[in-house]
Amino acid sequence: xxxxxxxxxxxxxxxxxxxxxxxxxxxxxxxxxxxxxxxxxxxxxxxxxxxxxxxxxxxxxxxxxxxxxxxxxxxxxxxxxxxxxxxxxxxxxxxxxxxxxxxxxxxxxxxxxxxxxxxxxxxxxxxxxxxxxxxxxxxxxxxxxxxxxxxxxxxxxxxxxxxxxxxxxxxxxxxxxxxxxxxxxxxxxxxxxxxxxxxxxxxxxxxxxxxxxxxxxxxxxxxxxxxxxxxxxxxxxxxxxxxxxxxxxxxxxxxxxxxxxxxxxxxxxxxxxxxxxxxxxxxxxxxxxxxxxxxxxxxxxxxxxxxxxxxxxxxxxxxxxxxxxxxxxxxxxxxxxxxxxxxxxxxxxxxxxxxxxxxxxxxxxxxxxxxxxxxxxxxxxxxxxxxxxxxxxxxxxxxxxxxxxxxxxxxxxxxxxxxxxxxxxxxxxxxxxxxxxxxxxxxxxxxxxxxxxxxxxxxxxxxxxxxxxxxxxxxxxxxxxxxxxxxxxxxxxxxxxxxxxxxxxxxxxxxxxxxxxxxxxxxxxxxxxxxxxxxxxxxxxxxxxxxxxxxxxxxxxxxxxxxxxxxxxxxxxxxxxxxxxxxxxxxxxxxxxxxxxx
Amino acid sequence: xxxxxxxxxxxxxxxxxxxxxxxxxxxxxxxxxxxxxxxxxxxxxxxxxxxxxxxxxxxxxxxxxxxxxxxxxxxxxxxxxxxxx
Numbered sequence: 001x002x003x004x005x006x007x008x009x010x011x012x013x014x015x016x017x018x019x020x021x022x023x024x025x026x027x028x029x030x031x032x033x034x035x036x037x038x039x040x041x042x043x044x045x046x047x048x049x050x051x052x053x054x055x056x057x058x059x060x061x062x063x064x065x066x067x068x069x070x071x072x073x074x075x076x077x078x079x080x081x082x083x084x085x086x087x088x089x090x091x092x093x094x095x096x097x098x099x100x101x102x103x104x105x106x107x108x109x110x111x112x113x114x115x116x117x118x119x120x121x122x123x124x125x126x127x128x129x130x131x132x133x134x135x136x137x138x139x140x141x142x143x144x145x146x147x148x149x150x151x152x153x154x155x156x157x158x159x160x161x162x163x164x165x166x167x168x169x170x171x172x173x174x175x176x177x178x179x180x181x182x183x184x185x186x187x188x189x190x191x192x193x194x195x196x197x198x199x200x201x202x203x204x205x206x207x208x209x210x211x212x213x214x215x216x217x218x219x220x221x222x223x224x225x226x227x228x229x230x231x232x233x234x235x236x237x238x239x240x241x242x243x244x245x246x247x248x249x250x251x252x253x254x255x256x257x258x259x260x261x262x263x264x265x266x267x268x269x270x271x272x273x274x275x276x277x278x279x280x281x282x283x284x285x286x287x288x289x290x291x292x293x294x295x296x297x298x299x300x301x302x303x304x305x306x307x308x309x310x311x312x313x314x315x316x317x318x319x320x321x322x323x324x325x326x327x328x329x330x331x332x333x334x335x336x337x338x339x340x341x342x343x344x345x346x347x348x349x350x351x352x353x354x355x356x357x358x359x360x361x362x363x364x365x366x367x368x369x370x371x372x373x374x375x376x377x378x379x380x381x382x383x384x385x386x387x388x389x390x391x392x393x394x395x396x397x398x399x400x401x402x403x404x405x406x407x408x409x410x411x412x413x414x415x416x417x418x419x420x421x422x423x424x425x426x427x428x429x430x431x432x433x434x435x436x437x438x439x440x441x442x443x444x445x446x447x448x449x450x451x452x453x454x455x456x457x458x459x460x461x462x463x464x465x466x467x468x469x470x471x472x473x474x475x476x477x478x479x480x481x482x483x484x485x486x487x488x489x490x491x492x493x494x495x496x497x498x499x500x501x502x503x504x505x506x507x508x509x510x511x512x513x514x515x516x517x518x519x520x521x522x523x524x525x526x527x528x529x530x531x532x533x534x535x536x537x538x539x540x541x542x543x544x545x546x547x548x549x550x551x552x553x554x555x556x557x558x559x560x561x562x563x564x565x566x567x568x569x570x571x572x573x574x575x576x577x578x579x580x581x582x583x584x585x586x587x588x589x590x591x592x593x594x595x596x597x598x
Numbered sequence: 599x600x601x602x603x604x605x606x607x608x609x610x611x612x613x614x615x616x617x618x619x620x621x622x623x624x625x626x627x628x629x630x631x632x633x634x635x636x637x638x639x640x641x642x643x644x645x646x647x648x649x650x651x652x653x654x655x656x657x658x659x660x661x662x663x664x665x666x667x668x669x670x671x672x673x674x675x676x677x678x679x680x681x682x683x
Contacts, residue, residue: 095655427659
């Protein structure tokens with residue numbers, strides 16, 4: 001038999017984490033409001049029955065009118081589940097109860113799940129679950145974030161609640177089916193109930209925000225965090241990257257023997273084109289991503305990102321935007337397409353548009369490996385000191401990106417996106433102790449492998465195309481070399497070489513392809529420039545070309561996926577074009593300036 | 599004594615008396631439980647002076663001075679046990 005279950009609750013109560021644990025799915029979680037907008041679906045089996053579960057977006061009420069609330073209300077209206085599991089943060093009971101009371105009036109069968117009981121225990125909070133159960137005439141189950149058997153228990157309680165009949169819908173004296181109209185009355189009821197069922201109130205949390213948001217500590221800490229994030233990434237990635245490259249080379253040799261029966265040109269296409277490019281992209285991308293993503297997820301889980309948004313609000317406000325744009329920029333660090341979609345958390349339409357079209361000014365993980373390699377070439381590759389220098393350079397890159405984003409946003413808000421300042425509300429969720437082991441594994445498996453899979457899926461056909469372009473002749477040269485030569489004059493204005501500029505143009509489908517492409521073009525031209533320093537030195541000066549290549553990596557046209565996402569989110573070609581032009585223009589201006597000065 | 603929320607200093611508390619008319623792009627203060635009669639406490643200002651973190655009903659919320667200026671509060675007992683000035 002199949003049952004339908006839905007999970008509802010306030011934002012930040014650990015709903016998505018429970019959903020993942022229940023279903024074994026890996027929906028991405030994060031400790032900030034507005035993470036889950038569309039309901040996610042999954043299923044699990046318990047004994048002979050199967051359970052279909054929907055994870056509703058986090059809401060405070062059904063009638064607030066925000067996108068999340070509309071989605072949730074519509075879902076419950078149209079496809080009411082057999083059992084509605086209301087997940088409450090045990091340490092913020094009153095808020096959760098207000099929603100639970102509202103849901104009880106609409107839904108016949110509830111199950112209350114008091115989550116984060118481990119945190120409640122640490123704070124000395126004790127709750128009378130039996131009294132709570134009586135008040136709702138619904139079962140109550142306690143779950144903890146740090147214990148796996150919690151989930152098994154939740155499954156069991158869900159199964160048992162579905163066996164029983166509907167719980168009596170309302171406490172005596174209440175009218176059934178009537179929507180509680182007055183939010184103030186509902187709040188008062190929730191506050192009274194929370195007081196009644198609390199046996200021992202929570203002690204004070206340790207006030208970490210004194211440190212994270214403190215007058216003298218906040219900004220240095222943000223910079224330090226960013227620096228260490230990059231330092232660990234740069235330092236940790238070198239060795240496995242080289243190891244991986246050697247391993248993949250050996251695999252390529254084996255593959256070559258396996259394909260020895262094929263005609264030589266087809267064999268070369270498969271081996272040098274498809275396999276070679278994919279292997280290079282993997283070797284360059286995997287190690288930094290496998291370090292950067294889990295570390296970033298850690299910051300996210302602890303709840304530091306909204307605090308960064310809070311700290312950045314003032315400068316953004318001065319430029320006609322808000323701190324939430326800082327959050328979207330952080331998401332863009334992972335992938336600009338994700339950052340663009342993430343701009344949905346900005347409620348004001350004009351501020352949202354400005355954030356969307358400027359998102360690609362932040363380098364995504366497809367561009368990070370190139371930046372790390374460039375920094376390595378310019379600042380030395382080995383040792384703690386050069387890794388620190390590279391990390392410092394990357395931190396400086398981030399500050400530059402932030403500055404350019406602010407400036408561009410200001411320009412937009414003074415011209416095409418003029419409008420009044422919008423209100424700004426930002427919830428700061430309690431800082432959470434992360435489940436490190438679980439989190440690292442999930443982040444590695446989920447984000448890293450998915451992004452890598454996408455990159456490889458693009459790299460394989462692109463590799464074939466590059467191979468073809470390298471072998472087709474034009475004007476007595478391979479087509480790639482001919483194109484690169486044609487681009488040389490334009491490139492020299494930007495302090496680049498034709499080879500690099502062509503690589504930027506051709507990596508439009510995916511930024512990860514930039515360096516593999518540059519090498520392929522150089523190879524087609526038959527030069528002795530098979531190393532990165534060689535590629536850069538071909539521009540005349542290693543430093544100037546390296547600096548310009550770095551700047552152009554930070555600021556140039558977004559990849560095709562990002563542009564398609566901008567088109568999808570804004571619905572207008574005009575904004576898509578602006579998203580293309582703005583970062584390109586920034587890159588051209590900066591590179592031309594560096595070229596003119598150095 | 600009534601004053602605006604923006605006038606509360608870190609460590610001071612107040613009771614909400616009046617709220618601004620809901621603005622569309624303001625994701626709804628009432629939804630978060632900020633209603634007349636709610637006790638609200640000013641926790642800390644951003645080192646740059648704006649915005650400010652407030653706590654009410656177990657929620658911590660950052661508001662800009664401009665927005666907080668539209669919310670009327672009656673000052674509760676003065677204390678300075680928490681937050682920094």
